[in-house]
Amino acid sequence: MNLSPEILYALLYSAIAIAGGLFIGWLLERYLLRRLFLNFELFAALKGAGVFAGLWIGVRLGLRYHQLPESWDGSIHLGWQSVFIMAVTFYVARLTGRFIGLKMSNMNGLLPTATLLQNVVRVVIYISGIMVLLQTLGISVAPALTALGVGGLAVALALQDTLGNLFAGMQIIASHKIRPGHFIRLESGEEGYVTDITWRDTTIRALSNQTIILPNSKLATSTVTNTWVPDPEISVPVPVGIHYDSDLEQVERVTLEVAHAVQQSHPGAAPDHEPTLRYNAFADSSINFKVVLRAKEFSEQFALRHEFIKALHARYRKEQISIPYPIRTVHMVHAG
Helix, strand or coil, X not given: CCCCHHHHHHHHHHHHHHHHHHHHHHHHHHHHHHXXXXXXXXXXXXXXXXXXXXXXXXXXXXXXXXXXXXXXXXXXXXXXXXXXHHHHHHHHHHHHHHHXXXXXXXXHCCCCCCHHHHHHHHHHHHHHHHHHHXXXXXXXXXXXXXXXXXXXXXXXXXXXXXXXXXXXXXHHHHHCCCCCCCEEEECCCCEEEEEEECCCEEEEECCCCCEEEEXXXXXXXXXXXXXXXXXXXXXXXXXXXXXXXXXXXXXXHHHHHHHHHHHHHXXXXXXXXXXXXXXXXXXXXXXXXXXXXXXXXXXXXXXXXXHHHHHHHHHXXXXXXXXXXXXXXXXXXXXX
16 A cells, blocks of 8 residues: 555654653653552652553644544544543542541551541542543533432432441541551450551550451440540559568669669660659559550550569569469458
C-alpha cells in the first residue's frame, strides 16, 4: 500500500508527538512530582500520572497533523474531556486517601489506620467526578438524583443495621476519642489495641494476639475505658506487705531506692516519673503498702511490675526485711 508523503509526514509527526509526550511525562513524574511529594507514600499515589499526562497531550497533539472529518470534532473533544475528568478523579481520590492515611498513621504510630475515613472520602470524590462527567456529556443529573433519593430511602430501610454501623464509625472517628493505636477496655470485658475502623466494624487486637471484631454501633453505645487518653502512660500500683517488726523508715527508703532504679533503667518505664510509696493497712499478718510506678503504655506494665518484684525481693533479702506468710491465730475454747 502506497502512502502519500502528506500521510507519511502526518504519521511521523504524530509518532514524534506521542514519543515526546511520553518522554516529557516520564521526566515530569521522575523529577518534578518526586520533588513536590517528598513523602514516598504520597508519590506512590501519583505513580503513572506523569506518563498518562504526557501520553494524553502527545496523542492530542499528534491528531492535529491528520485531516479528520469535521463531524468528529465534537465527539473527539468530549472524549478528551471525559478521559481527563476520569483521570483527574482517579488520581485525586488516590492521593487524598493516601494523604489521610499518612496523617492518621503519624498520629497513631505504626499500627494500621482507619480505612473508613479514607473510603468515605474516596467515594465522595468518585461520585463528584461522575457527576461532572455526566454534566460534560450533556446528561442531566437531576433525574438521577431524584431516582437515587427514592431508591435511597428504600435501601436505608432495608439496611438499617449496616447504615447504623457506618454512621457510628464516622461518629467515632470524628470525635477523636478512639483512634487506631489506642488501647481500650469495653464494659463487657474485652480489651486490646484498636487496629482499624471500617465502614461496618472496629477491629481490636487483644494482648493474646487474638482479633476482636466489634460492630461500630455496639462500640458507640458501650462504656469504653481508653488508656491512651489524655496520654498513653499508665500508673502501675504494686501491693507489698512487710512484717510488723520491720523498721518502716528503712522499708520506705529501701523500697523507693529499688523503685527509682527500676523506673530509670527499664525500657518500658516512664523515666520522668518519681515512684511513690504509701502505707495503707494493718493487715492480719503484715503492714501493707503500695508502690506506684509508671509505664509508657498499657502493655509495658506487666514487664515493669515483673522486674520491680524481682529486684525488690532480692534487696529485701539483702537488707533482711521480712515478707511474712499469711498467719491465722485460732483460739480453742474448751468446755469445763
